[in-house]
Amino acid sequence: xxxxxxxxxxxxxxxxxxxxxxxxxxxxxxxxxxxxxxxxxxxxxxxxxxxxxxxxxxxxxxxxxxxxxxxxxxxxxxxxxxxxxxxxxxxxxxxxxxxxxxxxxxxxxxxxxxxxxxxxxxxxxxxxxxxxxxxxxxxxxxxxxxxxxxxxxxxxxxxxxxxxxxxxxxxxxxxxxxxxxxxxxxxxxxxxxxxxxxxxxxxxxxxxxxxxxxxxxxxxxxxxxxxxxxxxxxxxxxxxxxxxxx
Numbered sequence: 001x002x003x004x005x006x007x008x009x010x011x012x013x014x015x016x017x018x019x020x021x022x023x024x025x026x027x028x029x030x031x032x033x034x035x036x037x038x039x040x041x042x043x044x045x046x047x048x049x050x051x052x053x054x055x056x057x058x059x060x061x062x063x064x065x066x067x068x069x070x071x072x073x074x075x076x077x078x079x080x081x082x083x084x085x086x087x088x089x090x091x092x093x094x095x096x097x098x099x100x101x102x103x104x105x106x107x108x109x110x111x112x113x114x115x116x117x118x119x120x121x122x123x124x125x126x127x128x129x130x131x132x133x134x135x136x137x138x139x140x141x142x143x144x145x146x147x148x149x150x151x152x153x154x155x156x157x158x159x160x161x162x163x164x165x166x167x168x169x170x171x172x173x174x175x176x177x178x179x180x181x182x183x184x185x186x187x188x189x190x191x192x193x194x195x196x197x198x199x200x201x202x203x204x205x206x207x208x209x210x211x212x213x214x215x216x217x218x219x220x221x222x223x224x225x226x227x228x229x230x231x232x233x234x235x236x237x238x239x240x241x242x243x244x245x246x
Contacts, residue, residue, distance in 0.1 A: 039065045043072055051075050055082040066092040070099035077104055084111040084136075093119035097126035105129060109136040111163070117146035124153040132156070136163040138190065147173035151180040159183070163190040165217070174200030178207035187212055192219035192244075198227045201245065205235040215242045 034042060039061060046056045051074040061069070066088055069075065081102065086092070093115055096102055108129065120142060123129060132155055142150070147169050150156065162183075164173075174196045177183065189210075201218055204210070216237075223231065228245050235243060 034060050034062070034065065036064055039068050043069055044074075047072075047075055051077055053080040053082075054078050055080075056086060057082055057084045058086075060085065060087050062087045063089070063092045063095065066095045070095055070101045072101070076101050078102065079104055080107040081105050082107075082109040083113065084109055086113055088113040088115070090114075090116055090119040090122065094122040097122040097128070100128070103128040104131070106131045106158075107134040108132060109134075110140065111136050112139040115140040115142065115146075117142060117149060120146040120149045124149060124155055129155050132159050134161040135159055136161075137167065138163045138165040140167055142167040142169065142173075144168075144170050144173035144176070148176040151177050151183060154182055156180070156182040156186075158185055160185055160187045160212075162186060162188070164194070165190045166193040169194040169196060170222075171195075171197055171200035171203075175203045178203040178209065180209055183210055185212055186210060188215040189213060190217045191221070192217045194218075194221060196221045196223070198223050198231060201231050202234060205231065205237055205240070205243065207237065210237055212239055213237050214239050216240060217242075217244045219244050219246045221245065 042056065042059055042061065043054075043065070046059070047054050054069070054075055056065075056069075059065070065086065078101070088096070088110070092113065093110070105128070115137065119140075135156075137150075140146075142164065147164060147167065156162075169191060173194075174191065177189070177191075189204075191204075196218060201221065201223055204216065204218075223245060231245055232243060
């Protein structure tokens with residue numbers, strides 16, 4: 001009994017130490033948001049010395065952090081903006097889209113931020129982001145509606161890398177990509193883990209609007225396994241080097 005009580009007491013002590021840390025905000029293991037008073041330090045640490053690059057991957061800065069970032073003088077000429085897993089949502093993207101702080105951004109990474117078609121409306125309606133070359137929107141909630149809005153925008157004209165993986169995209173979105181007149185410079189397209197069937201895949205690999213596409217990832221699509229060998233032989237893309245269909 002004494003041995004049990006001793007171990008139990010030790011357990012209680014450990015819990016007493018751990019629980020306050022869990023309540024204090026995001027620590028890399030919990031899902032809590034970063035505390036407001038920590039945001040300036042986090043932003044400063046994630047900003048390059050020249051202010052041209054900001055990397056705030058997995059910091060969960062939220063909308064408050066996005067507002068603060070937009071007002072940060074040092075990043076007014078930022079070119080590369082990496083914001084993976086920051087709980088921005090459509091409101092955060094709206095702040096991003098409206099602020100002149102980000103007018104020079106050409107590489108934008110918004111992976112895993114719960115962005116929907118409304119966020120894409122803000123992005124393409126912005127006076128900025130006219131020189132995008134890389135756009136990562138992986139693991140959001142764009143759906144076909146968001147993808148259609150995106151690829152119909154002239155802001156995509158210089159994009160060479162586009163990641164739309166895990167965005168609930170179906171054949172309608174894939175066909176819109178295939179028919180877009182604004183993706184002529186695209187070299188890499190990631191569409192893995194979506195709901196694209198052989199119809200959408202055929203449209204992509206036979207597109208006349210993707211002349212420079214070199215890499216196309218369609219892993220974990222909704223295509224039937226027996227159709228894959230036929231699709232792999234069907235491509236008309238002149239510069240395609242890697243086609244992944246699984």
